[in-house]
Amino acid sequence: xxxxxxxxxxxxFDFMRFRRISFPLSALMSILAISLYFFHGLNFxxxxxxxxxxxxxxxxxxxxxxxxxxxxxxxxxxEVQLQQFGAPNDVLIRIAExxxxxxxxxxxxxxxxxxxxxGLDYRRVEVVGxxxxxxxxxxxVVGLMLAIFGILIYLWFRFEWQFALGAMIANVHDIVLTxxxxxxxxxxxxxxxxxxxxxxxxxxxxxxxxxxxxxREMLRRYKKMPMPELLNASVNQTLSRxxxxxxxxxxxxxxxxxxxxxxxxxxxxTMMFGVVLVGTYTxxxxxxxxxxxxxxxxxxxxxxxxxxxxxxx
Amino acid sequence: xxxxxxxxxxxxxLTAAIVCLFAAPNFIPAKxxxxxxxxxxxxxxxxxxxxxxxxxxxxVDSKAVRKDMLxxxxxxxxxxxRDARIGxxxxxxxxxxxxxxxxxxxxxxxxxEKLRTLSQPLGGILSATGQRNLDITSEAGNLYRLTLxxxxxxxxxxxxxxxxxxxxxxxxxxLGTVEPLIQRExxxxxxxxxxxxxxxxxxxxxxxxxxxxxxxMVDVNVSPEQAQQGRLPPxxxxxHGAGKEASQLYVVEKRALVSGAELTDAQPGFDQRTNxxxxxxxxxxxxxxxxxxxxxxxVGKPFAIVLDNEVISAPVIREPxxxxxxxxxxxxxxxxxxxxxxxxxAGALPAPLTIIEERTVGPGLGADxxxxxxxxxxxxxxxxxxxxxxxxxxxxxxxxxxxxxxxAMIFGILSLLNATLTLPGIAGIVLTVGIxxxxxxxxxxRIREEVRGGRTAINAIDAGFSRALATILDSxxxxxxxxxxxxxxxxxxxxxxxxxxxxxxxxxxxxxxxLTRLIVAYxxxxxxxxxxxI
Numbered sequence: 001x002x003x004x005x006x007x008x009x010x011x012x013f014d015f016m017r018f019r020r021i022s023f024p025l026s027a028l029m030s031i032l033a034i035s036l037y038f039f040h041g042l043n044f045x046x047x048x049x050x051x052x053x054x055x056x057x058x059x060x061x062x063x064x065x066x067x068x069x070x071x072x073x074x075x076x077x078x079e080v081q082l083q084q085f086g087a088p089n090d091v092l093i094r095i096a097e098x099x100x101x102x103x104x105x106x107x108x109x110x111x112x113x114x115x116x117x118x119g120l121d122y123r124r125v126e127v128v129g130x131x132x133x134x135x136x137x138x139x140x141v142v143g144l145m146l147a148i149f150g151i152l153i154y155l156w157f158r159f160e161w162q163f164a165l166g167a168m169i170a171n172v173h174d175i176v177l178t179x180x181x182x183x184x185x186x187x188x189x190x191x192x193x194x195x196x197x198x199x200x201x202x203x204x205x206x207x208x209x210x211x212x213x214x215x216r217e218m219l220r221r222y223k224k225m226p227m228p229e230l231l232n233a234s235v236n237q238t239l240s241r242x243x244x245x246x247x248x249x250x251x252x253x254x255x256x257x258x259x260x261x262x263x264x265x266x267x268x269x270t271m272m273f274g275v276v277l278v279g280t281y282t283x284x285x286x287x288x289x290x291x292x293x294x295x296x297x298x299x300x301x302x303x304x305x306x307x308x309x310x311x312x313x
Numbered sequence: 314x315x316x317x318x319x320x321x322x323x324x325x326x327l328t329a330a331i332v333c334l335f336a337a338p339n340f341i342p343a344k345x346x347x348x349x350x351x352x353x354x355x356x357x358x359x360x361x362x363x364x365x366x367x368x369x370x371x372x373v374d375s376k377a378v379r380k381d382m383l384x385x386x387x388x389x390x391x392x393x394x395r396d397a398r399i400g401x402x403x404x405x406x407x408x409x410x411x412x413x414x415x416x417x418x419x420x421x422x423x424x425x426e427k428l429r430t431l432s433q434p435l436g437g438i439l440s441a442t443g444q445r446n447l448d449i450t451s452e453a454g455n456l457y458r459l460t461l462x463x464x465x466x467x468x469x470x471x472x473x474x475x476x477x478x479x480x481x482x483x484x485x486x487x488l489g490t491v492e493p494l495i496q497r498e499x500x501x502x503x504x505x506x507x508x509x510x511x512x513x514x515x516x517x518x519x520x521x522x523x524x525x526x527x528x529x530m531v532d533v534n535v536s537p538e539q540a541q542q543g544r545l546p547p548x549x550x551x552x553h554g555a556g557k558e559a560s561q562l563y564v565v566e567k568r569a570l571v572s573g574a575e576l577t578d579a580q581p582g583f584d585q586r587t588n589x590x591x592x593x594x595x596x597x598x599x600x601x602x603x604x605x606x607x608x609x610x611x612v613g614k615p616f617a618i619v620l621d622n623e624v625i626s627a628p629v630i631r632e633p634x635x636x637x638x639x640x641x642x643x644x645x646x647x648x649x650x651x652x653x654x655x656x657x658x659a660g661a662l663p664a665p666l667t668i669i670e671e672r673t674v675g676p677g678l679g680a681d682x683x684x685x686x687x688x689x690x691x692x693x694x695x696x697x698x699x700x701x702x703x704x705x706x707x708x709x710x711x712x713x714x715x716x717x718x719x720x721a722m723i724f725g726i727l728s729l730l731n732a733t734l735t736l737p738g739i740a741g742i743v744l745t746v747g748i749x750x751x752x753x754x755x756x757x758x759r760i761r762e763e764v765r766g767g768r769t770a771i772n773a774i775d776a777g778f779s780r781a782l783a784t785i786l787d788s789x790x791x792x793x794x795x796x797x798x799x800x801x802x803x804x805x806x807x808x809x810x811x812x813x814x815x816x817x818x819x820x821x822x823x824x825x826x827x828l829t830r831l832i833v834a835y836x837x838x839x840x841x842x843x844x845x846x847i
Contacts, residue, residue, distance in 0.1 A: 003847065004704045009765060057677065102372075102669045106517065109671070113514065122511070123678035127671040132370065136804075143802035150794045158787060192737060195799055195807045199744065199814070202795030206748075206788040210755065213784040241751075241758040244704060248697050248754070249747035255693030256743055261685035263362070263678075263736050271744075 006247070007240040015235045016228040019289035026173055026286055033180025040183045045190030046126055048140070050097035050133035052109055055085060055124040056116065062088035068116070075111050086262050090123070102129035140194040147198055148172070151205055159212060162294040167208045170287035174204045178274040187266040196267050200274030203249070207242065207283040214238050215291065227296070231288050242280060250276050315775050315834040325827040329718055332820075336724035357727045360735035360809055363683050365676035366508035371520060371666040373477060373501045375470050378664045379409070382461055382469060386431070386447075387411050390459065393427045410448075410460035421455050428457060435468055470501050473663040478503055483659035484519045503666070513673050515652075523621050523665050524656035526573030528604070529565045531615040531627055537562035555623040557644060563624045565617045570607040575600025579657035581650040584642055590650035591642045594657060601637025609633040618643070620653070686739040693743050694720075697750055705757055708847045711836070712753035715829045719749045722820040723813060732816075735809030745817025748792065752825035756781040757847050770842045778830055785825050793818045 046053045056063075065082050068091060072080045078096050085092040095112070098104040105127045113122075128136075148168060155164035178200055182189055214234040222230060253276070256268040317325075338346045338356040346354055361368050383406045390413055394401050400416035401424075415424045432447040446465035450458045474497055481503065485493045494506040510516060532549045540551045541562070548568070554561035579594045596604055607616075608630050617627040618641050626643035645653070697716070701709040723742060727734060760777030768776060796818060799811035836842075 003706050006704075009761070055678065102667045106521075106668050106671075110514070113512075121675060121677055122673070123675040125513075125671065125673040127668075129667075129669040131372070132670045139802045143798050146802075147795050147798040150798065151791050154790060154794060191803070191807045192810075195737060195803065195810050198795045198799050199810075202792035202814075205791040205795075206751070209788040209791055210784055213787055217780075237762060238758075240761070241754050244754045244758070245747075245751040248700055248750045249744070251696040251700060252693040252743045252747045255696060256689045256740055259685055259689035259692055260740065261682060261689075261736075263682055263685075264740055267737065267740065 005240075007243050009240075011236045011239055012232075013236055013239070014232055015284055016232050016289050016292070018285055019292070022281075022285035022289070029180070030173060030176050033176050033183070036180050036183040042179070042183055042189040043186040045188040045193075046094070046097075046128045046133070047190040048133050048137040050105070050128050050130045052093070052095040052105065052112065053124070053126040054093040054095075054109075054112060054122065056091050056093065057087075057121040057123050058089040058091070059119060059121060063091045065091060068093075071115050072112065075108075075115055077108050077111065097128075097130060097133070102131060105129050136191060140191065143194065144175070144197060144201075147201055151201070155209070155212075159216060160296060162291060162296045163212050163216075166287055166290045166294055167205060167212065169290060170208055170282045171201055171204055173286060174200055174274060174278045174282050177278050178270060181273045182270060185269070187269060190266075192264070192267045193270060196270040196274065199271060200279065203275045204279035204282055207245075207279055208287040210241065211235060211238050211283050211288055215288065215296075219296065227292050228289075231291060235284055235288050239284075242284070246276055246280050315771070315778070315830070315837055317831060317834055322831055325831055329722060329824075329828055332725040332729075333718065333721040334725065335728045336721055339724065339728060355728050355731050357724065358731060358733045359679075359683075360733045360738065361506060361508060361672070361679075362674050362736050363679050363686070363734065364508055365511065365674050365679035366506065367510040367513040367516060368670075368672040369505045369507075369513060369517065369520065369668055370498065370670035371477075371481075371503045371505065372669045373470055373473050373503070374665045374667060375466070375501055378470050378473055379461070379466055381664070382466065383409075383411060386459060386461065389431050390428065393431060394424065397423065397427045399424050399427070407458075408460075409466075410458055412456060412458050415455040415457065418455055421451075424455075425449070425451065425457065428459060431459065435464055467500060470664075474501060474503060476663045477666060480660050480662055481505060481520060484655060485516070487655040487659070488516065488519070502669075509676070510673070511675055513671065515648075517668060517671070519652060519655065520666060521668060522656055523662045524573070524653075524659070525621055525661040526576070526657060527569040527619045528571045528607075529567075529569050529617050529619055530607075530611060531617050532564045532566055533614060535564045537564055540564045552617070552619060552622060552624050555620065555625050555643065559623075561624075563617055563627055565619065565624065570616065571596065571600050571603045573657060573661055575603070576657055579654040581647070581654045582640070584640070587642075589642055590645040590647050591640045592645070592650050592654050592657065593638065593640045595638040598637075601635075604637065604639075605633060605635045608635075682736050686736055690739060690743055694746060697746055701750060701753070705753075705847050707836075708753075708757055708833070711829060711832045712750065712757070714832065715753065715824045716746055716749045718828055719817070719820045719824045720746065722823070723816050726816050726820070727813070730812075732812050733809055734813070737807060737810035738813040741810045741813030741817060745814065745821065748789070748817065749821045749824065752781075752785045752789075752821055753829060755785055756825070756829065760845055761847060764845050770845045771837055773845055774833060774837060778833075782826060786822065789818050789822050 063084070065084065069080065069082050072093065077098065081094040083092045084090065093112070095108060098108045109125065109127050148171065152164050152168050155167050175197055178197060182193065187193070211234060214237055215231060218230050218234050253268055253272050256264060257272060260268055335355065338354055346356070387404060387406055390411055391404060394413070399420045402414050402416060404411070404413045415421050428449055432445045432449060435444050435446055444462060444464050446462060448460045448462055452458065478495055478497060482495050485495065485505065485507065490507045491509055494504070496504050498504045505520065507516060532546070535544065535546060535549065537551065540549070545551055545564070548566060549564050550567050552563050552565050553559050554563070575597050577595050577597045579592055582591055582593045583589065584591045612630050612633060615627045615629045618625045625641060698713045701712050703709070705712060720742065723745065756777055759781040760773050763773035763776045764770070793815060796811050796815035800808055800815060803811050
């Protein structure tokens with residue numbers, strides 16, 4: 001059987017040359033993403049904004065959204081959004097957080113249930129009060145910071161600080177771009193989005209670490225090779241693995257995206273963007289070339305491991 | 314790298330097999346599993362998002378707890394000073410404490426000594442810290458300030474949560490639901506999860522009531538109108554009626570004749586004459602004695618049955634009630650009488666609870682989610698398996714076996730932990746398949762490289778494994794850190810995702826280091842290959 005070779009053996013692609021394009025490009029994209037965050041904003045879901053989210057399914061025929069909007073609009077609950085969700089008899093109702101603390105949210109949900117009556121199947125009812133939503137957001141942000149910090153420390157122990165710093169810059173870049181993506185698409189930003197961001201962080205680091213591992217090995221073996229050449233060799237050697245792995249992960253994600261249903265749609269879409277597009281790009285075009293500038297030391301403790309000296313490549 | 318002693322190989326296969334076997338109870342009908350020993354019955358619990366049900370997060374009103382403590386403290390100060398016959402003025406609750414001014418300076422030494430008796434060392438888990446519940450300070454003009462310490466308030470809130478959990482358990486169990494989960498969250502919160510509950514309205518009604526029942530005399534000397542005009546005597550309070558009769562006002566003595574804490578039983582029933590739904594109750598011995606005495610002294614006068622500061626009814630005492638039992642009527646429906654009986658039997662909450670988060674998933678959505686989770690997992694797994702076979706041939710098959718064992722082990726460990734599987738959890742498993750495949754890709758690509766580097770087949774395989782494993786460890790630990798943080802900060806579904814991702818990483822490292830290596834080693838020994846088929 002002839003096996004699939006997606007990446008030919010012995011590629012000699014000059015990735016490092018692209019840093020003159022990739023660095024300004026990434027800087028530009030990051031600035032764009034940050035300004036999107038500030039000026040366009042994220043579509044905060046009820047986890048972080050509080051309020052009511054109700055998914056109903058009409059039992060007989062497609063839902064009459066106009067009529068439901070009129071019914072709910074008359075309750076005096078402020079902003080009410082209705083949206084068809086999947087099948088024509090599925091409706092997603094979002095109601096902004098009610099003023100008056102946690103009890104007021106409960107009063108509102110009772111009003112909605114009474115107004116809509118029993119001709120509906122309540123598939124999902126979520127009510128998040130102001131206290132919980134505030135906490136969830138701060139937990140999310142703190143968690144993200146903690147994860148980045150923890151990973152940084154681990155890399156610092158395992159590699160040199162330059163690697164840790166390089167990985168961190170690369171991964172903050174991933175997170176920033178993904179947040180930009182969430183802002184452009186206005187995907188619901190909720191707790192699962194934080195989970196998606198953390199997974200992207202984990203995956204992207206996974207990828208970066210694999211290449212760094214190779215760079216470290218090369219540094220030990222070829223003590224006199226110029227840095228850009230060495231980095232190029234490392235990226236090229238791991239290229240086949242990167243491509244194959246990302247293809248398999250994309251296959252798994254694609255299946256989740258197509259068949260996983262609405263509940264995890266925003267999660268998988270974000271992951272698809274973060275892991276497949278950004279993560280791969282970052283580890284090749286950002287995380288590796290950045291080591292040129294961070295000045296990875298040679299002959300320091302972390303690198304004087306076992307290995308033959310100055311072989312010919 | 315390719316040499317395994319016989320016992321080591323056996324240990325690896327045995328470990329994998331046993332862990333996989335723990336997943337078995339999930340795929341065997343519950344009837345069969347029930348006859349197994351307890352330790353073998355452990356299985357995965359479906360999250361509320363998959364099986365449907367209600368998740369309600371309650372918070373103890375710590376302000377109310379503090380207010381109760383301050384009022385009790387004020388009463389204690391009054392009692393202590395009165396007992397010692399020390400004159401005082403201006404006994405008030407201020408801020409986090411109580412202030413009192415001693416009339417005569419000569420008494421102040423004795424007063425301080427008496428007040429100090431109120432300061433107790435904290436009990437419970439804080440007893441070792443030597444902290445006390447009160448700080449007592451004195452100021453010019455014989456002014457004493459007794460301040461509640463923060464640990465004392467926190468400790469009381471903790472106790473309130475513990476008591477509330479017991480009471481909530483009794484209330485929820487009355488609903489006849491399957492396996493409700495009631496647990497503490499943080500210092501002042503209680504999580505209630507009831508699987509299969511589609512409409513939590515009734516549950517919320519049962520949870521939201523403090524159910525503090527008291528019997529008070531109605532003060533017939535003051536009319537509600539007079540009270541509203543500001544002529545409310547200090548020993549009385551103005552309460553309104555319950556439910557539909559909220560506009561009806563009552564002037565009620567603050568002092569309770571008997572409290573609901575002295576009830577031993579409450580049952581719904583019907584009034585023999587009017588056939589209206591009622592609640593019948595029975596007092597314990599001391600409650601019965603107090604009630605008998607009070608009704609004997611007050612025949613012909615009305616008394617009020619007060620539930621959570623609302624008057625349910627205010628009947629006139631026609632004759633002394635000596636038997637210790639009675640009935641409450643007051644516009645009940647069959648269900649509301651039943652609910653009140655449940656609440657009274659379960660007892661009153663020590664402090665009001667507020668619902669701060671509610672998530673309910675209907676059974677329809679849950680079933681859909683399970684179906685979608687299954688389809689997406691099967692399709693994802695199939696695509697990955699085919700892709701791996703196309704890329705690595707025989708070694709791709711080895712990888713697929715390792716990944717299959719990996720997934721089975723995840724299910725085994727999840728069962729062992731009685732973990733909850735949520736929809737994001739299923740996503741975590743699918744992603745683990747990606748990570749698990751990656752570990753094989755790393756090994757195989759390394760072997761390809763070593764072959765290109767001119768090594769012999771067996772040498773290349775050996776070197777490929779030993780070099781790739783370090784990388785696998787490094788890359789998985791970083792992902793594991795992310796999963797651990799997710800677990801720590803996450804709630805509900807997100808935590809479910811973190812659990813499967815974290816377990817998946819552990820099983821991935823295990824299979825990469827042992828099983829994949831063992832399979833390849835066995836193949837090498839069997840075939841003695843001259844070239845590597847990848």
